[in-house]
Amino acid sequence: RPRHTPPKMLRRAAAVPAALAALFSVSAGAFHSTLPSSALTATSAGGRRTVSNHAGPHNFAGARARRSRRTSGFATTRVSRRTSTTMAAAVAADATGWEALERSYEASAGTAPASQPPVLTLFRDTNGWCPFCERVWLACAAKGIPFEERLVSLREKDDEFLEMATAAGHPKALVPAIKIAATGEVVFESMDILHYLEEKFPETPLAPKPDSAAAAASQALLDFSEDFLNASSSFVYGRDGEDGEAKKAKFFDALDTLDGLLAASPSGFMSCEESVGLADCIYVPFLERYGYQLPLMASISVRGGPLHARWPNIDRWYAAMEKEPAYANRVAGDEYSWVAVTSTFMRMFNSNGTELNPARARAAANADGKANGLIEQVKQDAPRILADTTPAAKSARLAAAAKILSNHAAIVADATRAEPKSQVEIERAGGAEEVDALLQETVARLLGTEPGGAPEGTSATKSKAAGVIARRLCVPRDMGAAAAMQLRAQLLELEGAYAP
Numbered sequence: 001r002p003r004h005t006p007p008k009m010l011r012r013a014a015a016v017p018a019a020l021a022a023l024f025s026v027s028a029g030a031f032h033s034t035l036p037s038s039a040l041t042a043t044s045a046g047g048r049r050t051v052s053n054h055a056g057p058h059n060f061a062g063a064r065a066r067r068s069r070r071t072s073g074f075a076t077t078r079v080s081r082r083t084s085t086t087m088a089a090a091v092a093a094d095a096t097g098w099e100a101l102e103r104s105y106e107a108s109a110g111t112a113p114a115s116q117p118p119v120l121t122l123f124r125d126t127n128g129w130c131p132f133c134e135r136v137w138l139a140c141a142a143k144g145i146p147f148e149e150r151l152v153s154l155r156e157k158d159d160e161f162l163e164m165a166t167a168a169g170h171p172k173a174l175v176p177a178i179k180i181a182a183t184g185e186v187v188f189e190s191m192d193i194l195h196y197l198e199e200k201f202p203e204t205p206l207a208p209k210p211d212s213a214a215a216a217a218s219q220a221l222l223d224f225s226e227d228f229l230n231a232s233s234s235f236v237y238g239r240d241g242e243d244g245e246a247k248k249a250k251f252f253d254a255l256d257t258l259d260g261l262l263a264a265s266p267s268g269f270m271s272c273e274e275s276v277g278l279a280d281c282i283y284v285p286f287l288e289r290y291g292y293q294l295p296l297m298a299s300i301s302v303r304g305g306p307l308h309a310r311w312p313n314i315d316r317w318y319a320a321m322e323k324e325p326a327y328a329n330r331v332a333g334d335e336y337s338w339v340a341v342t343s344t345f346m347r348m349f350n351s352n353g354t355e356l357n358p359a360r361a362r363a364a365a366n367a368d369g370k371a372n373g374l375i376e377q378v379k380q381d382a383p384r385i386l387a388d389t390t391p392a393a394k395s396a397r398l399a400a401a402a403k404i405l406s407n408h409a410a411i412v413a414d415a416t417r418a419e420p421k422s423q424v425e426i427e428r429a430g431g432a433e434e435v436d437a438l439l440q441e442t443v444a445r446l447l448g449t450e451p452g453g454a455p456e457g458t459s460a461t462k463s464k465a466a467g468v469i470a471r472r473l474c475v476p477r478d479m480g481a482a483a484a485m486q487l488r489a490q491l492l493e494l495e496g497a498y499a500p
Contacts, residue, residue, distance in 0.1 A: 097440050098408065104449045105405055109398055118148040123161065123177040126151045128477035129341075131285030132190040133176040134331060139197055139281045141326040143204040147178075194278060206271065206278045214272035217264035221272075221279040224261060228254045232286060236294065237349045248298075255302065255311055262313035268320030276324050284321060291318060292338035296367040297346060297360075334481040336374045336488075337474040342367035375471060378488050379496065385489040386445075386452060392482065399483035400490075401446040408439050414472065415465045423472060429465035438462040438498075439469075442490055452493075458500045466495035 122140060124133035140147050152161055152175050165173035168186040177188045178196070187196045198207060208214035231254035235247040264272060271277020287302065294300045301307055303318045321327050343364035350356055356364055378385070385393075404411065412435045414420070417428050429435055438459075444450035470491040475484045 098405070101401075101440060101443050101447070101449075102405060104444070104447050105398070105401055108447050109402075116146040117181070118146045119181050120145065120147045121150055121179045121181070122147050123150050123152050123175050123179070125175050126153050126477075128333075128474075130154075130175055131289075134285040135190045135281045136176045136178065136193045136197075138276070138284065138327055138331045139194055139206060139278075141329075141331060142206060142276045142281070142324075143197060143201055145197065145201055145204075191282075194281065198278070206276070206281065208271060208273055208277065217261070217272040218270060218277060218279050220264070221258075221261050221270045222282065224257060225279065225282050228258055228283070229286060232290065236290065236297070255314065259311040259313045262317055265313070265317075268313075268316040269324075270317065276321070276326060280317075280321065280324075280327075284327065287314075287318070288333060289338060292333075292335055293342045293345065293367075296339065296342050296370065297363055299363075328481070330480045331476055332481060334475040334484060336371060336378075337477075337484075339367055339374060340371040340471070340474070342371075375488075375492065378470075378485070379492045382489040382493040385485060386493065393486065396480075396482035396486045397446040397448075399479055400487035401443045403479050403483070403487075404439055404443050404446075408436065408443075411439060411469060412436050415468045426468055426471055427464070429461050429468055431461040431465075434459060434461040435465040438465050438494065442466075442487075442494065445490055445494075446486065454497045455494070459498045460500050463495050463498035463500070466491040466498065470495065 120140075122133075122136060124130060124137060128134075150161075152158070154175070157173055162173050164179070164186055165171060165177070165188065168177075168188060170177070170186075170188040174188065176190055176193060177186060178193050179186045180200075187193050194206075198205060208218050231247075231250045235244075235251035238244070238247055262268070262270065266272070267274050269276055270279035270283060290302045294302055295305065302311065303315045308315055322332070346356060346360055346364045346367075350360070412432050415429050415435050416432050420426070420428055441450065441455070445452060470488045473479075473484055473488060473491075475481045478484065479487070
């Protein structure tokens, strides 16, 4: 199939910097094998999760109803048939416990509103970290397009996906990709997909009206996107000792230009209108990472901090995006998740394998220390977080409970794995039955069917498992930020309560 010819709005931006594209495509396997992966997602028989997504908050009831019998184990690898059988035998006596929790969940969630059938399938990376996938993910959410997801292991792509890519004239089989339900049409490449979505779903445009002031201002941002990504990726992901100061100067010049262009936006959005637009979708995957990771990697605060006065419009853009439901509810990562993988990113893009020079080693250690500090902060805030009775907090707890209900066997398998494949520095727990019981208690507390407070007795296994799962939970890979906050708080409260 011929590639779509982008209209003026996307034409310049479509030229994704070759070096940047190569960086992420080459690193895809490393992303999957070294970043923390989770069991908090159900997968289909081919090892891909299928979850329906719709405009607004994630339809967790629908996601849970469509879960499959096989699950991924936290999960650079899937739970094998043998592991699944062993787990089933180990917790057979408690099967009615999970059944009761299922009923409690259904009673708490109520009848889900009827949802539209998905009109397309979005193929994206398993870990949820691919910036090009995030562009399309956000565009689908912002446009309100009913879609389902299939998660593609970039390390072990399944035959069905490879065959689809070859037939579509895309033998490299990179994500993202979309497949239209009605026609079977397949589109690869994030920029081609964004154009296709604008063309085929014009009812909810992300581009401003042509010839408007907003269109001209947003077009300027789109035109600059290639230069910005070249300058920023060269500095952030460049190799040590290769004209570092010159790259930093170009990066700062690019930020100055971006801030100047954003001054034309009355709302703060790069659409220059009142909601997220095409330019926001293109820039946000990178600026999101830079906002959390650059202060740790290079002592540079793109937002806030001592440079706030230099880039006030970029700061205003961050604030606008954090209030945008299509982004904040499910697509955006949270601070802990980005900080926890910072040292991994630094080693991944290091010029000397995984051996960092002394300065970068200190920065990586500081990042790991901050991740631990964020966990401790959630521990301290847990009583306040769990006491929140607002509708938003209750919805977040339901979302977290739904994820555990759909994948508890794989979570247990990961929390007790003797030889973990990622986040090996986190010592796993033993005792599958106790970990399973911990998860049942966690769900009961999230649903409000079991009172809070200190449990009876202590358990070193339950305490360790609660800490492991809390630290392994990552956003947006596993769930939205609000749901993750509630689940982490509940797990960390139990970690302390069960400590001998």
